[in-house]
Amino acid sequence: MDKVKALGQWVVSRLVHFWLPLAITGSLLGVAVTVTAILLYKQQITVQIANLPVREQGKVTAKRVGLLSPGEHLQIIGQKNKWYHVRREDESTGWVASWLVERKKPLAKVTPLSETTIALDAGHGGSDTGALSNQDQYEKDYTLALARRVKTQLEKRGARVIMIRNQDVLVPLAQIPQQAEAKHADLFLSFHFDSAPEKNSASGYTTYYYHQENGSKELANAVNQALQSRLPNQMHNKGIAFGDYLVLRDNDLPAILLENGYINSDKDFKRIKTSQYQEQIARAIPLGLDHYLSQQMP
Structure with missing residues (x-):
């Protein structure tokens, strides 16, 4: 009986020694993956209005290098002075006015x-x-x-x-x-x-x-x-x-x-x-x- 009890204690100690840290590590890894996914999601934005200009720099007088369409997904890779530095789905980059890319109310014309x-x-x-x-x-x-x-x-x-x-x-x-x-x-x-x-x-x-x-x-x-x-x-x-x-x-x-x-x-x-x-x-x-x-x- 004592041998069985000792064997049970040894098994429990091994589980605690090996599997508990592994379980904790797995949980932390799961949390990290979840947080990373949330952060990446927060860095994504979907264009709501048509003909939104993409510019070479973050200012209205910079050269226009593209136009965005409603439904296009952008990754925000930086921001400055209320302008977003974004990466488009075709991997090209540029700058867009943050208040326009976040705008949901229709705009008759972007000027x-x-x-x-x-x-x-x-x-x-x-x-x-x-x-x-x-x-x-x-x-x-x-x-x-x-x-x-x-x-x-x-x-x-x-x-x-x-x-x-x-x-x-x-x-x-x-x-x-x-x-x-x-x-x-x-x-x-x-x-x-x-x-x-x-x-x-x-x-x-x-x-x-x-x-x-x-x-x-x-x-x-x-x-x-x-x-x-x-x-x-x-x-x-x-x-x-x-x-x-x-x-x-x-x-x-x-x-x-x-x-x-x-x-x-x-x-x-x-x-x-x-x-x-x-x-x-x-x-x-x-x-x-x-x-x-x-x-x-x-």
Whole structure:
């Protein structure tokens, strides 16, 4: 009996010594395989929209090297500045805008604007009310309302939009261009409404730029012309002008500031406060951006 018991203990000890580590190793290997499969799956993505460009580099102005079709599977092999570096099913590689390759909502047409990240600055905010209308209405409220409308129109066209502020808060001036650059914006637009030293002494809209060498002047021209095409009878176009504003001066991006009428002009404010006028501006801006980007494409 003692021999049988001893034999049983020896068998158990051998099982513990050899098979238990083997079982643990097998379990760990199974977990590793599962985790690897999950990670590889997460690095796969399926294209949802048609005619999505593949570019040589991760930027809208880079050379186009292909077009993606809905249902095509991509492997993400890297990412930078919200662009994915991908490998296609034919083993070719390139860069695609992450927000477009992940987009599920249909897009009528993919244009360079769709691949662009745009920072929108609704002027003033919080304790900085901006200028006052003759009826004591704050500029900060109208700049935010306009910026939100522009955001809607840009996103309809597939663009990635960054709102410097999307509520009634004060963003320090120095941080405004910094935020745009930190979030990898391609273009910067700041919205304002002008004010004259004397009430009802000025009228019209102006588009300002500061830098010339980085495309800001060309951007101002394109947007101003688009506004003129959409606002022919609404308000006087004062054209483009050099503007020494911090949000333009300290900005490395193509950047413009739009004064969309004089808030302390009864004539201008009658239009400024209407949703129709704001919507006309919001629909004109994508046209101007499209024209500007078409000039920048290789």
